[in-house]
Amino acid sequence: KAGVTQTPRYLIKTRGQQVTLSCSPISGHRSVSWYQQTPGQGLQFLFEYFSETQRNKGNFPGRFSGRQFSNSRSEMNVSTLELGDSALYLCASSLGDPISYEQYFGPGTRLTVT
């Protein structure tokens, strides 16, 4: 079974631009969660999508948004990029229903904002 895939793996953007990251979950998984990993703040939860609906949300500004498609693939978007948005963005998939506490992480997208 293929694992969680994230594209692109690396991305360089300029302050003020916007960016879209993609996550394809493991086949059969309907929940996708997003996390931001930085040296200063560590791993922080962004949001979770299940059946195309946001089921849970972390404490990030509205510049961070996401969506999920009918095939469970998910995208996250960051608008008006700031230098502090430079991070590794990880997505994780799980079965979703019933809530599964076993999550599988992708390799991440390394975003650098200059």
Added chain:
Amino acid sequence: AQSVTQLDSQVPVFEEAPVELRCNYSSSVSVYLFWYVQYPNQGLQLLLKYLSGSTLVKGINGFEAEFNKSQTSFHLRKPSVHISDTAEYFCAVSIKTSGSRLTFGEGTQLTVNP
């Protein structure tokens, strides 16, 4: 709100020595507990989890952890480490009402020296 504290940011050990990575948590409700490992330039891999039942949990790669409710701890142990265990280890908690949302500790860098 729940929180996780990993008591050591770096743990250097020699190959074949035992190791313990310490994790304490704080929560006003019952928690589920996890240990993840992250190798360089990769995502997170689940080592083991405690949801209920026996407080001694065995995971992959010879790791085990013990849930201690009175001490609010979930320390990770391995009796004999290998060079290949060099990685960053994250302790995480989740609570029933937060779905699959994970709150992570700051991480412990385990370095196994020959």
